[in-house]
Every structure is written in structure tokens, then in C-alpha cells.
Amino acid sequence: MDRMSWWREAKFGMFIHWGVYSVPGRGEWVMFQERIPKGEYRKFADKFNPERYNPEEWVKLAKRAGMKYMVLTTRHHDGFSLFDSKVRDFTAPKSSARRDLVKEYVDACRKYDMRVGFYFSLLDWRYDAYFLGPKKDPEGWNKLVNYMHAQVEELMTNYGKIDILWYDGGWPYTAEDWKSQELNAMVRRLQPDIIINNRSQLPEDFDTPEQYVPGHFPNPNMPERDWESCMTLNDHWGYCKGDNNWKPPQEVIWNLARCASGGGNYLLNVGPKPDGTIPEESIKILEQVGGWIDKNGESIYGTVRTKVGFPHGVTTLKDNKLYIHVFYWNSEFALAPCKINIKKAYFLETGEEINYTVKGERIIFSGLPEKAPDPLDTVIVLEFEGDITALDPFRPFE
Numbered sequence: 001m002d003r004m005s006w007w008r009e010a011k012f013g014m015f016i017h018w019g020v021y022s023v024p025g026r027g028e029w030v031m032f033q034e035r036i037p038k039g040e041y042r043k044f045a046d047k048f049n050p051e052r053y054n055p056e057e058w059v060k061l062a063k064r065a066g067m068k069y070m071v072l073t074t075r076h077h078d079g080f081s082l083f084d085s086k087v088r089d090f091t092a093p094k095s096s097a098r099r100d101l102v103k104e105y106v107d108a109c110r111k112y113d114m115r116v117g118f119y120f121s122l123l124d125w126r127y128d129a130y131f132l133g134p135k136k137d138p139e140g141w142n143k144l145v146n147y148m149h150a151q152v153e154e155l156m157t158n159y160g161k162i163d164i165l166w167y168d169g170g171w172p173y174t175a176e177d178w179k180s181q182e183l184n185a186m187v188r189r190l191q192p193d194i195i196i197n198n199r200s201q202l203p204e205d206f207d208t209p210e211q212y213v214p215g216h217f218p219n220p221n222m223p224e225r226d227w228e229s230c231m232t233l234n235d236h237w238g239y240c241k242g243d244n245n246w247k248p249p250q251e252v253i254w255n256l257a258r259c260a261s262g263g264g265n266y267l268l269n270v271g272p273k274p275d276g277t278i279p280e281e282s283i284k285i286l287e288q289v290g291g292w293i294d295k296n297g298e299s300i301y302g303t304v305r306t307k308v309g310f311p312h313g314v315t316t317l318k319d320n321k322l323y324i325h326v327f328y329w330n331s332e333f334a335l336a337p338c339k340i341n342i343k344k345a346y347f348l349e350t351g352e353e354i355n356y357t358v359k360g361e362r363i364i365f366s367g368l369p370e371k372a373p374d375p376l377d378t379v380i381v382l383e384f385e386g387d388i389t390a391l392d393p394f395r396p397f398e
């Protein structure tokens with residue numbers, strides 16, 4: 001079976017940004033942005049003692065939200081690793097937490113059959129060589145790269161089977177600078193089934209558009225590569241106390257449907273507090289999203305990229321079913337231009353059949369309820385026979 005197939009079907013994952021930066025609570029870039037000296041930053045590590053950390057709660061929440069995999073920041077740009085490391089001391093087990101937080105996360109995922117992903121930042125702000133680069137500081141650069149490789153090896157060796165390796169922080173250097181070819185060869189030797197993203201400056205398995213869903217679908221220019229949009233729930237990845245700009249559940253659901261429509265995945269972030277709990281607001285949003293998925297998941301999981309556009313929302317496609325996600329409800333509308341041999345049309349949530357008429361290349365729905373049956377996103381299923389053909393809209397019409 002194709003290594004990617006479970007991931008392609010999964011569609012929806014949880015991203016978790018958590019580390020020492022959660023203590024000040026001003027986002028994960030705080031050290032760099034405020035130019036906090038290393039010694040001062042270390043003091044946050046002394047306060048990073050997540051008493052209420054219970055990753056099983058995270059996994060259960062991800063499940064309730066309909067998410068099929070999780071990706072945790074095992075080490076972010078500040079170089080602090082949540083895992084035990086023989087090569088460095090700036091780690092959770094060797095500071096006040098005194099625990100291998102990654103191990104507990106992996107155990108929790110396994111217990112609940114959740115796919116396990118590791119985020120790992122290549123860069124480390126605590127190294128001058130990172131800023132100076134391999135040309136100005138070849139010796140320092142080698143140290144940085146060697147220690148980075150060693151930590152990736154630890155992650156790939158010490159925690160059993162890992163499903164996703166989600167690199168970050170390769171800029172502004174090249175794959176050659178990071179020795180990414182060797183790095184990923186080592187990773188694949190240790191974890192033959194692992195899926196690797198494109199941020200070690202090599203394309204590998206999937207692309208990672210950040211904070212947006214690419215294109216309007218159908219988008220003929222979209223490359224036939226696997227991709228995953230990652231997105232925050234407010235404006236920060238890491239916990240930010242003062243950020244209340246939460247996305248409404250509807251926006252999350254529409255983004256998920258848009259991703260599915262374009263054949264991509266949606267990796268949605270939470271930023272737990274320093275004590276290890278996920279902010280209440282995030283929980284509420286995710287639970288509402290999960291409520292919608294409970295009823296409409298069929299229109300998301302296992303779908304493939306569709307070529308059929310829909311002006312009032314998006315369509316998703318699986319086997320002989322086209323799912324019409326109506327974002328902007330109306331009691332009448334048409335899907336066009338397409339050729340499709342429809343067998344049956346019905347509301348996904350209730351199974352109630354819907355009347356439609358086919359006129360040439362238009363499928364017309366009318367006499368529908370005035371109010372959207374599901375204000376978040378009403379899904380209409382078209383069961384069809386044979387092929388479905390999206391027609392070129394750039395033609396004269398009657």
C-alpha cells in the first residue's frame with residue numbers, strides 16, 4: 001500500500017505549538033522578536049513545569065474534533081527540546097519539567113490510535129552560527145548541523161514508529177547547507193514509512209502552504225503534489241495570552257472543505273498554556289467543528305481533488321458521490337457547467353431527497369428551504385453513474 005494513503009484520507013490534523021515560549025505567553029517567536037538574551041530566556045525554562053500536562057486530553061480533544069493525526073513541536077526555533085537528548089541540556093527532562101514530554105505525547109497517541117507527528121526546527125537561535133551562516137562561520141555551522149542531525153536521529157530512534165516528520169526553519173539556507181539529503185536518508189532508513197514535509201529545503205512528500213488555502217478550486221495550475229495547509233486558530237502558533245482573535249467554527253469548517261476540495265489536508269493549530277492545558281476557547285471551537293464533522297465527515301475523509309467548481313461554496317468528491325458544500329445558502333441555485341449522470345440527490349445530514357432539474361450543462365435546485373438547514377455548511381450529495389465531467393466555462397452560452 002502507498003505510504004501516503006492514510007494521510008491522504010485523513011484530511012484533518014492537529015498542530016501543537018508548545019514549549020518554553022508558552023511561559024511568557026507572547027507567541028513562539030518572542031525570544032527573537034524581543035531579542036531576549038539566552039541567559040534570560042533560560043529562566044523561562046525554569047518556570048516551564050507543566051503540572052497539568054496530560055496529552056491523553058489533547059488526543060481525546062483531537063478525536064472529538066474529527067482530527068486523524070497530530071504534530072507536536074518537539075523543538076522550536078529557541079532550541080528547547082521537549083524530548084530527552086544526549087547531545088544537549090536545554091531540554092524538558094533536564095529543566096524544571098523533569099519529564100520527557102514527547103514520550104508522554106507519543107504514548108497517548110498510541111493508546112488512542114492516533115497518528116503521531118513530530119515538528120522539528122532545523123534552526124536554533126541560540127547559535128550565532130545560525131545568523132552568520134556556513135560561509136562566515138563554517139566551524140560553528142558544522143556544530144549546529146551536527147547537533148541538529150543528532151537530535152533528529154534521537155527522535156527517529158527513541159520513540160518507536162513515527163508517522164510524520166514536519167520540519168521547519170530551513171530558511172535562508174539551502175538543503176546542501178543543512179545536509180538535508182543525508183538527514184532524510186537517515187530518517188527514511190530508521191522510519192521507512194514516515195511522511196516528510198518540504199521544509200528541509202527538499203520537496204520530499206508534501207507541500208506546506210502556511211496560513212492560507214491555495215487557490216480557488218478547481219485550479220488547473222495547482223501542482224499534482226500532496227499538500228497540507230497549516231493554520232492558527234487565532235493569530236499565534238504558540239500560546240499568546242492577549243490574542244482573542246479566534247476563528248469562528250464556520251471559518252474552520254469552510255477551510256477544511258476548501259482543502260478537501262483541492263485534494264489537500266488541513267493542519268489546525270492549538271497553543272497550549274505553560275501548564276499543559278489547551279485554552280478553553282480553542283476547545284470550544286474544536287468541539288463545534290467536531291459536531292459538524294460527526295454528521296458530515298463522509299464529505300471530507302477520503303475525498304479526492306475535484307474539478308467541479310461551485311460558485312456558492314465548494315464541491316468534494318469520493319467514488320460516485322459529489323458533495324456540494326453550500327456556504328452561501330439560497331432556496332435556489334445551480335451547479336454548472338458540468339456533465340453528470342445523476343442517480344439521486346439528498347441532504348447528507350438527514351438523507352432527505354432533493355428535487356433537481358438538469359438543463360443542458362446546468363443542474364438546477366429550487367424550492368429548497370429558505371434557511372440553511374445547517375448554518376455552518378449544508379452538504380448536498382449527488383450520487384452519479386459513470387464519469388463526471390467539468391466543462392470549460394470559457395465558451396459562449398445561450
Ligand code: GLC
Pocket residue numbers: 017028029168169210230237
Ligand atoms: C513558521 C514560523 C513558526 C511556525 C511555523 C508553522 O515557519 O516560524 O513559528 O512554527 O511557521 O508553520
